[in-house]
Amino acid sequence: MILPLAELHIHLEGSLEPETIFALASKNGIDLPYESVEELRAHYEFNNLQSFLDLFYANMAVLRTSEDFKEITTAYLNRAHASGVRHVELFFDPQAHIERGLSLSEVISGIRAGLEEAEQRWGVTHKLIACFWRHAPAASAMEILKMIVTENHAIDGIGLDSSELGFPPELFEEVFSYAREHGLHVVAHAGEEGPADYIRQALDVLKVERVDHGIRCMDDPELVARLVKEQMPLTVCPLSNVRLRAVETLADHPLPQMLEAGLKVSLHSDDPAYFGGYLDANISAVAEQFSLTVSDLATLARNSFEGSFLDEAARKSRLAEVDAWLALQLDTTRRD
Numbered sequence: 638m639i640l641p642l643a644e645l646h647i648h649l650e651g652s653l654e655p656e657t658i659f660a661l662a663s664k665n666g667i668d669l670p671y672e673s674v675e676e677l678r679a680h681y682e683f684n685n686l687q688s689f690l691d692l693f694y695a696n697m698a699v700l701r702t703s704e705d706f707k708e709i710t711t712a713y714l715n716r717a718h719a720s721g722v723r724h725v726e727l728f729f730d731p732q733a734h735i736e737r738g739l740s741l742s743e744v745i746s747g748i749r750a751g752l753e754e755a756e757q758r759w760g761v762t763h764k765l766i767a768c769f770w771r772h773a774p775a776a777s778a779m780e781i782l783k784m785i786v787t788e789n790h791a792i793d794g795i796g797l798d799s800s801e802l803g804f805p806p807e808l809f810e811e812v813f814s815y816a817r818e819h820g821l822h823v824v825a826h827a828g829e830e831g832p833a834d835y836i837r838q839a840l841d842v843l844k845v846e847r848v849d850h851g852i853r854c855m856d857d858p859e860l861v862a863r864l865v866k867e868q869m870p871l872t873v874c875p876l877s878n879v880r881l882r883a884v885e886t887l888a889d890h891p892l893p894q895m896l897e898a899g900l901k902v903s904l905h906s907d908d909p910a911y912f913g914g915y916l917d918a919n920i921s922a923v924a925e926q927f928s929l930t931v932s933d934l935a936t937l938a939r940n941s942f943e944g945s946f947l948d949e950a951a952r953k954s955r956l957a958e959v960d961a962w963l964a965l966q967l968d969t970t971r972r973d
């Protein structure tokens with residue numbers, strides 16, 4: 638039995654593998670500035686978040702049709718299912734695709750078709766979260782959000798992503814308040830590269846239900862105490878943090894201290910095609926680095942379902958699956 642997990646921090650466009658970038662470019666008649674997959678892959682060395690985002694936004698320009706979105710959603714879900722994912726809350730960047738002339742309906746219908754097929758095939762449940770760019774004006778986010786609401790697009794929540802430093806969450810107060818008033822879930826990237834104060838703003842101004850990354854909370858003991866008290870879910874992405882140099886090496890990652898402090902941490906893959914692995918790779922890397930026990934892994938898995946937007950009944954049944962996994966592991970250990 639594989640450890641059942643909820644993947645709560647995955648950017649669909651970050652699952653675009655180099656081979657798929659080439660295949661879509663060829664299909665859509667787009668010239669890439671690389672001769673081969675190997676040449677493209679050679680650019681996957683990042684100094685910080687921005688150096689990654691520049692390549693990430695350029696590469697996603699190969700996505701041109703609703704079918705492209707369905708294809709990459711299906712490819713991601715095939716891979717995720719194999720790594721134990723039973724529920725996914727998928728991010729996508731609407732501004733990137735609308736800028737290229739796609740309509741919201743084309744993008745969302747393609748993604749939804751892939752999500753629904755995976756639910757029918759494997760029972761992998763889903764939510765869809767539109768992430769707004771913090772480097773773009775809040776007015777652009779608001780315009781798209783109003784379109785989502787008035788045209789009744791199938792979106793479950795909104796998030797906030799892209800360049801962090803210099804773009805504090807408070808710039809998006811009105812956008813998040815409008816989203817909450819219209820019954821959408823709200824999450825935001827905060828404290829990935831940016832300071833602990835951005836996490837506080839995400840809580841106090843945006844009133845988020847979950848913080849994406851949040852690792853910089855460890856600079857601020859008072860904030861840690863609050864996050865523990867509120868049991869605020871933090872979606873931590875260890876391989877991303879290493880590749881974007883938010884931490885120097887995996888050994889320097891604050892995950893053990895975050896767990897020790899009682900923070901509600903779960904593990905996720907962020908942009909798996911760029912950072913060296915899907916959810917299973919993230920979990921194996923930290924399990925090995927920090928000698929995590931099966932009980933630690935069960936806690937991380939439980940936190941992923943508790944931090945999700947699943948309804949009570951579905952969450953309970955997934956938590957029972959985690960308990961069954963742990964019982965089996967403990968039983969196997971006893972017999973060995």
Ligand SMILES: Nc1ncnc2[nH]cnc12
Nearest residue numbers: 648798799800826907908
């Ligand atoms: N790690 C990350 N941080 C901010 N925005 C992103 N978009 C995709 N990946 C991201």
Ligand SMILES: [Zn+2]
Nearest residue numbers: 798826849907
């Ligand atoms: Zn992210």
